[in-house]
Structures are given as C-alpha cells and as structure tokens.
Amino acid sequence: MSLSEISRETGLDRKTVRKYLSAPGPATPPRRSTNGRSLARVIDEFAPLIDSMLRAEILMKAAVIHERLAREYGFTGNYQRVKLYVQKARPRVAEELGITPRELAGMHRRFEVIPGAQAQVDWGDEGKILAHMGIPKVYSFHMVLSYSRDPFCCFTSSQDLQTFFDCHRRAFAHFGGAPMTIVYDRTKTVVRRHVAPGEAVPLHPEAAGFAGHYDFDIDVLAAYRPTGKGRVERQVLIVRDHVLSGRAFSSTDEMDAAFTAWVPHRRAQIHKTHREVIGERAARDHAALRPLPPTPYLVAERHLRPVGKDCLVAFGGNLYSVPARKVRPRQLIEIRATKSQVMLYSTAPDTSGETLLAMHPRAVGRGARVVEEKHWDGLPTGKGRRTTTGDIPLQPRQGRPRSEESGPLQALLNRAAASRIEVGRRPLSVYDELTGTRPFTTRSQSKDTS
Incomplete structure (x- = not known):
C-alpha cells in the first residue's frame, strides 16, 4: 500500500505514517479513540485561558503565555504546543477585537527561501574598540545567506560608498559567488532618497551598477521593518558575543582574523530554526550561487x-x-x-x-x-615682465624714427626724465625787480568799501 492509501485507511496524516514506517523495529502506534479520531490534546484544555490572555494583550509572546500556564495553572505541555496554538489564535482574537493588521505591526510572517536565492546585509556599530590605536570608531559589515544562515563579517573604520561595496566583493569571495537577491534597509549607499510608502524606491546609481555587474536584484525593505532582515540582525549580535566579547585587538585585520577562526565552529553547529548543520546546508547554498564576473566593478x-x-x-x-x-x-x-x-x-x-x-x-x-x-601650458607665466628702479636715466633707442618718439608713451617718459632735473630756487621779488612791477599784496581795502 502507498502512504496515501494507508493514510486514508487509518485516518492518520501521511507524515505520521512515514514516521512510523521508517522507525527501526516495532513502534507504539499513536493513541486513538474508538472512533479513529485523535484523543484530546493537553493544550485544548487551556485554550480558553490562552484566548483570554490574548484578549488582554494581543501581542503577548507565546513564551510568556507558556511560562504563566506552567507556573500558575499547572500546564504540563511543552512550549512548542503553545507557540503553534498562539500562531493560529492570535489573528482570530484580533479579528474578534476589531484590531486591524496595521495595529499588529510588531508581528511578522516567517519565510524560507531556496538555496542561493537570498542574502541579507547590515552594519554593526562596534564603537571605540580600537580607540587606543587612534581609530575613533569601528564598524562591522555583515552578510548572511538566508537559506543556510552561513555568515560573513569584516571590520572597517568607514561606511562610505567604496568601503560598502568593497565589503560586498569580499563577501562574494568568501561564499564563492553572488546570491540572486540581497536585502537592504534604506541606507544612503543603496537608496538615493526616501519616498512615501507604496512609491518606487530610487536606487543609488552606483548600487544599481554594482548589482547589474554581479547579476543580483536589490530588495529594499519598507521603513521601520527590521524584521524583514532578521537573520542578519541576529547575526550582528552573535558575532559581537562570540568573536569580540572580552577580547582586545590592535587592528581591524586582527578582528577579521578572529572572525575567520570562529567560522568553522559556527558552521559545525545545528541551527535552531532549520534543525540542520549550518555547514552542510551552506554547501548547498554555495553551489547554487551565481558565478562571479572575471573583472570587479569599480565603485566611484x-x-x-x-x-x-x-x-x-x-x-x-x-x-x-x-x-x-x-x-x-x-x-x-x-x-x-x-x-x-x-x-x-x-x-x-x-x-x-x-x-x-x-x-x-x-x-x-x-x-x-x-x-x-x-x-x-599656454597660460602667462609672468617671466616677460620688466621693471626698473628709476636710477638709470632713460636713453632713446638708437635708429628709431623721430616720428615714433612722439606720442603719449614718449611724453610720459620725457616728463619722468624732467622731474629728475634740479631746478634753482629764488624769491619772487627778483622777478618783480626785473619787470618793474609792484609786488602783490593782500592788504585790506576797508576804506574803499566804507
């Protein structure tokens, strides 16, 4: 019999049928009632209580609900059962209360992608970790492959345009290729200006050119939606805790080396979300990446x-x-x-x-x-200008026609030469005696006017 036939015959889900058929040796069948239906779940007894908690606080986390049920009401089920119930109950309770989806902005929908489909990028501010070396501030650049959660990180002292896309090239070399899509927030190195919700986002020309050269699409998040790139947001904190915490560095190269040494440990771990070894899943991710072009893109x-x-x-x-x-x-x-x-x-x-x-x-x-x-070349240099101190008397040029010596320039030169001739000084009475005239006086003529 096929899985579907067994599922119809027993009333079990196909995944449950596959689980028991693949188990080594005899396995205990799931508990069923006499009519073939599943027995009542533990969570069903606490469903009205969970609904009342959600009516009091629609955004209450499932972990908080599970903790209160276990501590105050003797709940013996596990957290996963509570989380699955809350995921289904929250929209229903919100609709009963008349709460619109916009009021549930703090919630988000989880998504998964195929290998090589997406990467997420973000900056981390590491503060004055290298202030003792004269570097006022250090930033961490992060890129995470969404399918496998395989990380890349490098440290810089700047967030300018060239540094931003140089970090991209280093990340592509680290992964061995480029993803089909990269998710960004509205950073000025990607977005030329901010626009109203629903309008097309104008991209920075260098960002568009870089994406076209490496053949990936740019996905810009809506404003105030950091959960859209939660994988890389989480990775910033993980690197800060596991690579930087409690250590001292003397350069960004040492910080990069510390991250490189930590990567094998990270890839050997089982991720808590997809329940697989990160390195094994990363191998499938890397194989699906697009090949890099032979020449890098020059960002300017x-x-x-x-x-x-x-x-x-x-x-x-x-x-x-x-x-x-x-x-x-x-x-x-x-x-x-x-x-x-x-x-x-x-x-x-x-x-x-x-x-x-x-x-x-x-x-x-x-x-x-x-x-x-x-x-x-071709501009005046000032080397052809001539100057004189005025101490040497001006001599007329030899062989110059007399007609050329007369003119405004020659008159000025003659006047300058005449000003240097010493003139004798004598009183005006000498000229009066020679002409027989009376000297000029300014005596008052009061009698003539009386």
Whole structure:
C-alpha cells in the first residue's frame, strides 16, 4: 500500500505514517479513540485561558503565555504546543477585537527561501574598540545567506560608498559567488532618497551598477521593518558575543582574523530554526550561487564641480588641476573618485569623443594642491615682465624714427626724465625787480568799501 492509501485507511496524516514506517523495529502506534479520531490534546484544555490572555494583550509572546500556564495553572505541555496554538489564535482574537493588521505591526510572517536565492546585509556599530590605536570608531559589515544562515563579517573604520561595496566583493569571495537577491534597509549607499510608502524606491546609481555587474536584484525593505532582515540582525549580535566579547585587538585585520577562526565552529553547529548543520546546508547554498564576473566593478563617488580661473577643481577639501586648453572658467565637470584616484571628466565629449580630462592620485587629508604642470601650458607665466628702479636715466633707442618718439608713451617718459632735473630756487621779488612791477599784496581795502 502507498502512504496515501494507508493514510486514508487509518485516518492518520501521511507524515505520521512515514514516521512510523521508517522507525527501526516495532513502534507504539499513536493513541486513538474508538472512533479513529485523535484523543484530546493537553493544550485544548487551556485554550480558553490562552484566548483570554490574548484578549488582554494581543501581542503577548507565546513564551510568556507558556511560562504563566506552567507556573500558575499547572500546564504540563511543552512550549512548542503553545507557540503553534498562539500562531493560529492570535489573528482570530484580533479579528474578534476589531484590531486591524496595521495595529499588529510588531508581528511578522516567517519565510524560507531556496538555496542561493537570498542574502541579507547590515552594519554593526562596534564603537571605540580600537580607540587606543587612534581609530575613533569601528564598524562591522555583515552578510548572511538566508537559506543556510552561513555568515560573513569584516571590520572597517568607514561606511562610505567604496568601503560598502568593497565589503560586498569580499563577501562574494568568501561564499564563492553572488546570491540572486540581497536585502537592504534604506541606507544612503543603496537608496538615493526616501519616498512615501507604496512609491518606487530610487536606487543609488552606483548600487544599481554594482548589482547589474554581479547579476543580483536589490530588495529594499519598507521603513521601520527590521524584521524583514532578521537573520542578519541576529547575526550582528552573535558575532559581537562570540568573536569580540572580552577580547582586545590592535587592528581591524586582527578582528577579521578572529572572525575567520570562529567560522568553522559556527558552521559545525545545528541551527535552531532549520534543525540542520549550518555547514552542510551552506554547501548547498554555495553551489547554487551565481558565478562571479572575471573583472570587479569599480565603485566611484560622482560629483559635479565648477572649474576655477586657475584651472583647479575643488573636491574633498583639496584642489586638482585640469588642462587649461580644454576647459573654461566656471565650467561644470564630473568627478569620479575612488579611494586611491580622482578622475575628472568633461560632461560633453571633444572632437575625438574623449571625455577624460585628468587623472590624479587622491590626496590625503585636506588643503593639498595636486597639480600637473603641463595642464597650465599656454597660460602667462609672468617671466616677460620688466621693471626698473628709476636710477638709470632713460636713453632713446638708437635708429628709431623721430616720428615714433612722439606720442603719449614718449611724453610720459620725457616728463619722468624732467622731474629728475634740479631746478634753482629764488624769491619772487627778483622777478618783480626785473619787470618793474609792484609786488602783490593782500592788504585790506576797508576804506574803499566804507
């Protein structure tokens, strides 16, 4: 007989039939009443009491209910029976009380995925664990494969765009491939801006380019729904307890090494949810991942900046030069910056179709000027200017036609030369005696006006 025929004949579930057929040796059959139905369960006697507890607090946890039943009412059943009953009773009681699904926002639906289908990503703030080494803050990057719960973690001192996706590349190398979907919260390195519920989420262009290069989909959670990536949220706490707790480190490399040494112990454990060894389930997960492309994706910050009159462009508190013959003052150019390089592009291609203007190593700190001298070719250098102290008398140029010596410039030169000639000083009475005139006086003419 097949399992279905035995199930119909005995009134048992097919899984129960399979359990007893696969057991070695004779097994005690399940208890049944004379009419073939199952005997009353222990939990059924306490069902009205559980319903009353849920009516008093609809979000009461099943663990709390089980604890109160065992301590106050002599309940002898296990927690699993209570949890299964509460899962079915809570929506029914909520409907009786007129509570809408929105008021049950603290609850969530558990889900499972197939191998290689999904990974979840999150950041952890590890605080000042390396403050004694001059590193003010340390962050932990986490990626967890949803099917097997196989973890990856690395530690950084920054959460910028390049670091974020560099951690992705390290995670893909750790797992040996990329998943079909990665779940994120609304971090600014993935989402360009926040939108109202129900609207399409605009992705960061670098995040979209990175996902397209490694062939995975981006799944952005709704706001204030951390339970959507509960696997990685839990993993942050597990790594903090098992890898960092009670230890001292001198660098992020030492912290990464401590996680790498802990991974085999984690993979050897039986997970409490799927009840399998994590490493065995991870092998199926890794085999289903998508292969990595031969070349990595270069993630860069992109900004628009104006060109100054000195052919310098400001970025990150530093100045970078561009060719003077290819730009004009106040022209907007695009900056693509990685951790080690700054590339400057024109927004419109030139006659040859080229847009790259310059490429510089990224300056460390602030206040630096990164200049390539040939970018200033063609600009005045100031070396042709002439100056004089005025001590040497000006001499007319030899062989110059007289007609060219007259003019505004020559008049100024003549006036400058005449100002240096010493002139004799004499009183005005000398000129009065020579001309026979009376000297000019300012005596008051009061008699003429009286």
